[in-house]
Amino acid sequence: MPQPHILQVSELTKKVKFILESELNYVWLCGEITNFVAASSGHWYLSLKDKNSQVKCAMFKGNNRRVRITPKNGQQVLVKAKVSLYEPRGDFQLIIELMEEAGEGLLRQQYEQLKQQLNAQGLFSQQYKQAIPQSPKTIGVITSPSGAAIKDILSVLKRRNPSINVIIYPALVQGELAKHELVRAIATANARNECDVLIIGRGGGSLEDLWAFNEEIVVKAIFDCQIPVISAIGHEIDTTLSDYVADSRAATPSAAAELVSSDSSELIHRLMMFNKRIYQQTVNTLSKASQRYQYLLHRLNLTHPEQRLKKHQQQADELNLRLNKLLDEKVKFARYPLEQLQQRLSLASPLTTINAQQSQLTHINQRLKMAMHNQLSKQQNEFAHIIEQLHLVSPLATIARGYSVTRNQQGKIIAHVNDVKVDESISVQLRGGCLQAKVTKVTAG
Structure with a gap:
């Protein structure tokens, strides 16, 4: 039988490091800071933990200068980090490149995770997209009946094609209850089947304001809808998961109204289809180029002097921490005999004897005063007795x-x-x- 190849420890750590960095690459991670240390070299060392696990992290000074927050233990943060291995100890660690406070950053992470999950399930696939009708007679609109979006849609439809019927399915578009009302409105429109196309939308806002359109139940409700759906959520720069699953996306509610009311809708649709195909091809090309770039960058990093310098700096920081700890223990050990000598000297000091004698003298003085007081009381009693006897024999008596x-x-x-x-x-x-x-x-x- 062939002899197995026996690895050196350093060979194993290099292989594991290569596998981690090439397979996992960059990750977004949310956790609580613990064991934070700002080394004298300018590098940061910390751990990120949740209720079950923790992982060691390092953030070099070239990256931590761009951090807008002051990290501290117990703080919740969102980081973008590269998975790596610290070879000298074989420790799994993260090399942090970006750090921000949890909050909207956490929403953005949830957004990306849910996007990848739903995309893997095929909800965004082009093969499930329905064609938008060229000349719809009835249009359904799911939005807030008091918002600016419905006013813009009705204004555009009235101007471009007043003959189109509009059915409004009212729903909240912001807040905790919004997702349930949106799902209910989509189900109602789908069950009634009384419109040719469905516009779902609202005005612009922050990521938190638009979060109802990123909820999984809303996305799946749009995917299951039998009526072609146009998403018109926020402004042009706003993108929600509902935009990816909808059959078509409009930059604004007004643009959605123009899309369904114009005679050139077919051309626009075809252009959007071509645009999506071009976009998908561009994304695929960029993805391949990015993978190739990351592979070459990884090979470059393995041989780049900066990486070795960072590793040596990390080793130096670790040795410095160990040296400081050892010096503290040495100083503490050296102080112990001195403290014993000081204690013995204190016991043998004349001040101790003087203090004891002073205490004894105070006690004797108190006893003397007590004896004098008792003697004086006794003589006073005897004198009173003599006076009493003298009074008995006095002529006055x-x-x-x-x-x-x-x-x-x-x-x-x-x-x-x-x-x-x-x-x-x-x-x-x-x-x-x-x-x-x-x-x-x-x-x-």
């Missing part, structure tokens, strides 16, 4: 019980009757005051 104290003129207490003489002045101290008296008689007891 005796006087207060009804007794008296007698003194001679010298202020000495007269303790015996023999201590006084007749006609001697004495003072008698009683409760509440003092009496002055003179001895008139002395009687021994």
